[in-house]
Amino acid sequence: MKKKINIAIIGLGQVGIYLYNEIINKKKQIELKTGKKIHIAAISAKNINKKRLFKIDKKIFYKKPLEIFKKEKIDILFEVIGQSDGISKKIVEFALKNKINVITPNKALIAKHGDFLSKLAEINKVNLEFEAAVAGGIPILRSIKEGLATNKINKVYGILNGTTNYILTEMENTNQSFDKVLIKAQKLGYAEPGNPKLDLNGFDAFAKVRILSALAFNNKISKSNCIMEGIEKIQLKDIKIASQLNLRIKLLGISQIINNQLFETVHPCLVSKKDYIGNVNGVMNAVIIEGKPIGESILQGEGAGPGPTSSSLLADLLSILRGNIKYPFGISSKKRGSLKPFNMKNYSNSLYIRFEVRDMQGVLSLITNRLAKL
Amino acid sequence: MKKKINIAIIGLGQVGIYLYNEIINKKKQIELKTGKKIHIAAISAKNINKKRLFKIDKKIFYKKPLEIFKKEKIDILFEVIGQSDGISKKIVEFALKNKINVITPNKALIAKHGDFLSKLAEINKVNLEFEAAVAGGIPILRSIKEGLATNKINKVYGILNGTTNYILTEMENTNQSFDKVLIKAQKLGYAEPGNPKLDLNGFDAFAKVRILSALAFNNKISKSNCIMEGIEKIQLKDIKIASQLNLRIKLLGISQIINNQLFETVHPCLVSKKDYIGNVNGVMNAVIIEGKPIGESILQGEGAGPGPTSSSLLADLLSILRGNIKYPFGISSKKRGSLKPFNMKNYSNSLYIRFEVRDMQGVLSLITNRLAKL
Numbered sequence: 001m002k003k004k005i006n007i008a009i010i011g012l013g014q015v016g017i018y019l020y021n022e023i024i025n026k027k028k029q030i031e032l033k034t035g036k037k038i039h040i041a042a043i044s045a046k047n048i049n050k051k052r053l054f055k056i057d058k059k060i061f062y063k064k065p066l067e068i069f070k071k072e073k074i075d076i077l078f079e080v081i082g083q084s085d086g087i088s089k090k091i092v093e094f095a096l097k098n099k100i101n102v103i104t105p106n107k108a109l110i111a112k113h114g115d116f117l118s119k120l121a122e123i124n125k126v127n128l129e130f131e132a133a134v135a136g137g138i139p140i141l142r143s144i145k146e147g148l149a150t151n152k153i154n155k156v157y158g159i160l161n162g163t164t165n166y167i168l169t170e171m172e173n174t175n176q177s178f179d180k181v182l183i184k185a186q187k188l189g190y191a192e193p194g195n196p197k198l199d200l201n202g203f204d205a206f207a208k209v210r211i212l213s214a215l216a217f218n219n220k221i222s223k224s225n226c227i228m229e230g231i232e233k234i235q236l237k238d239i240k241i242a243s244q245l246n247l248r249i250k251l252l253g254i255s256q257i258i259n260n261q262l263f264e265t266v267h268p269c270l271v272s273k274k275d276y277i278g279n280v281n282g283v284m285n286a287v288i289i290e291g292k293p294i295g296e297s298i299l300q301g302e303g304a305g306p307g308p309t310s311s312s313l314l315a316d317l318l319s320i321l322r323g324n325i326k327y328p329f330g331i332s333s334k335k336r337g338s339l340k341p342f343n344m345k346n347y348s349n350s351l352y353i354r355f356e357v358r359d360m361q362g363v364l365s366l367i368t369n370r371l372a373k374l
Numbered sequence: 375m376k377k378k379i380n381i382a383i384i385g386l387g388q389v390g391i392y393l394y395n396e397i398i399n400k401k402k403q404i405e406l407k408t409g410k411k412i413h414i415a416a417i418s419a420k421n422i423n424k425k426r427l428f429k430i431d432k433k434i435f436y437k438k439p440l441e442i443f444k445k446e447k448i449d450i451l452f453e454v455i456g457q458s459d460g461i462s463k464k465i466v467e468f469a470l471k472n473k474i475n476v477i478t479p480n481k482a483l484i485a486k487h488g489d490f491l492s493k494l495a496e497i498n499k500v501n502l503e504f505e506a507a508v509a510g511g512i513p514i515l516r517s518i519k520e521g522l523a524t525n526k527i528n529k530v531y532g533i534l535n536g537t538t539n540y541i542l543t544e545m546e547n548t549n550q551s552f553d554k555v556l557i558k559a560q561k562l563g564y565a566e567p568g569n570p571k572l573d574l575n576g577f578d579a580f581a582k583v584r585i586l587s588a589l590a591f592n593n594k595i596s597k598s599n600c601i602m603e604g605i606e607k608i609q610l611k612d613i614k615i616a617s618q619l620n621l622r623i624k625l626l627g628i629s630q631i632i633n634n635q636l637f638e639t640v641h642p643c644l645v646s647k648k649d650y651i652g653n654v655n656g657v658m659n660a661v662i663i664e665g666k667p668i669g670e671s672i673l674q675g676e677g678a679g680p681g682p683t684s685s686s687l688l689a690d691l692l693s694i695l696r697g698n699i700k701y702p703f704g705i706s707s708k709k710r711g712s713l714k715p716f717n718m719k720n721y722s723n724s725l726y727i728r729f730e731v732r733d734m735q736g737v738l739s740l741i742t743n744r745l746a747k748l
Contacts, residue, residue: 022667026524033523033705131521137668139521147505147513149407150400150688276653293396293681294511298674307667314524324698331407
């Protein structure tokens with residue numbers, strides 16, 4: 001790799017602009033650690049004049065991201081738009097085909113097209129890095145790919161979405177309704193102002209589960225859903241009832257091998273207030289890995305927000321600048337297997353059911369009667 | 375790097391023999407992940423006939439480790455003897471000078487000679503890796519060097535010694551004395567059978583603190599002690615009194631920048647039973663990193679035992695096999711600074727003092743009187 005490296009950042013939302021500013025501020029530190037001089041050669045977003053947290057250099061601004069490649073020789077591209085398809089996929093695909101390294105926090109893109117894109121990266125001998133796609137600032141993908149590389153992992157699970165964890169914590173702490181806390185989360189930048197749906201319905205956490213499975217079990221990204229349920233239907237009442245039982249509601253993402261089948265799920269769980277996972281609150285994420293010979297390992301950190309996300313994006317940048325070409329999923333695409341999805345017919349679990357009924361004689365008998373007929 | 379890699383393991387104690395067996399069992403997996411065929415070409419220990427958990431190949435056994443290099447071309451050497459000087463240093467030095475990569479879990483060696491040895495590795499363009507030296511199976515050094523590479527870290531602290539944490543936990547849970555629990559720990563292989571002193575007096579944790587500081591703050595390994603105190607003087611009484619106050623005693627290692635000075639310490643601390651760190655029990659280690667923009671990050675895992683240690687040793691092996699030459703301390707030796715040690719005259723903290731006195735009138739007044747004169 002040559003000494004002067006040209007960088008492009010596509011997408012200047014909350015994460016993109018923070019990253020832009022971090023790269024400018026940390027140029028010297030990055031040169032110290034890698035020996036490379038980095039230079040932001042191009043930036044792109046929909047609107048050049050949008051109000052942003054940091055000032056941008058308008059001379060390097062492109063309205064159409066694909067125009068960049070006609071004018072500049074880019075070495076490393078950050079895709080920070082965040083679509084699962086559309087322009088995000090187009091740009092990443094174009095970059096990899098043209099031997100440009102790609103770094104992205106885009107879990108939707110990787111969960112959907114990660115297999116295809118990693119193959120492209122391998123063929124073109126460039127890197128596709130996505131540490132920031134799972135659990136924000138926690139170096140969880142690196143830990144699975146490198147730090148725990150030879151362990152036999154059986155289960156990876158945890159709190160993978162900072163937005164929903166913040167909402168659940170805040171509802172408990174302030175006694176406010178889901179809707180009110182959601183508005184607060186949006187104001188604080190923890191939830192998307194326009195469409196927070198993908199966080200709330202479990203989709204975002206599920207995308208992360210898929211990526212974790214692929215890395216932990218060396219398999220291709222699975223296409224089948226087991227259970228995906230979000231927190232939209234959780235009311236303050238439920239949180240209070242749980243609390244009386246010394247429990248908390250947490251949205252857990254779980255990936256596990258059961259009888260050689262892949263069980264992947266995201267749903268709200270009742271966990272003990274005494275347990276570790278019951279005390280991971282606010283925007284904190286936590287990932288728990290069970291493996292051999294490592295035993296149980298925990299990684300916890302801030303899972304949302306431009307700061308932690310940029311921390312992981314820069315970790316990927318340094319990894320590339322240090323000159324390593326690595327398989328995006330730890331092993332060659334050819335060698336990644338396919339795990340059978342778990343047969344949901346064999347699935348059984350405990351459930352919490354809340355009934356709202358009129359206070360009259362025989363109501364419990366009526367309910368149990370109905371349930372018996374299910 | 376060529377495709378067939380010759381490995382030597384020096385030291386076949388609990389960790390060495392476990393590692394030997396793991397490497398043999400995971401040859402195929404390692405080839406899958408790195409494309410390299412590894413081969414254990416030589417092993418060495420004091421006694422060929424000692425009873426060991428796994429059978430060794432006596433044809434590759436050497437009584438004198440330095441003899442190996444006369445007969446075999448070694449690419450990667452594991453030093454698993456564990457002395458801070460003597461034969462450990464001699465072998466590592468010889469290997470690095472002869473362009474042989476070195477992997478070691480030897481915190482005493484690295485804390486004492488890490489600066490010198492990392493320079494040797496850099497000059498000879500080979501790797502010196504020591505992930506297993508700190509916090510067993512937790513990929514903490516990698517996380518600081520890579521996953522959190524551009525963060526400005528202000529503080530690293532945690533439970534860094536599994537032996538002492540096991541003893542403190544077990545004393546609380548079983549109401550047994552320090553001495554009895556120590557014997558149990560030795561039987562379970564958590565404490566050295568011969569000389570457990572270096573674990574108990576805080577020396578082991580302090581060596582890890584020194585290594586963490588060097589990585590977190592990009593400075594040379596400091597030579598000055600702030601406070602180093604172990605758990606030998608803690609009695610069951612103290613644990614019970616703490617428990618009545620809803621506290622637990624934990625041996626914490628702390629490395630922190632205070633007024634641009636380096637504050638490094640290991641001593642028993644009273645922590646709340648409600649706090650995260652108060653609930654890291656048994657042989658578990660935990661490291662907490664405070665940095666910007668990452669915020670607070672936690673890594674927890676088994677900190678002692680041959681399994682977790684081998685997990686980190688193999689992570690280092692894979693890192694080398696993947697073909698990266700890296701600075702042992704994340705940046706070039708030339709660029710590592712020196713931090714002023716903290717001026718202990720400016721140090722103040724709360725203390726727990728237990729007095730055993732005769733139950734007689736005026737005893738409290740006598741004590742406070744004496745204390746006033748200190």
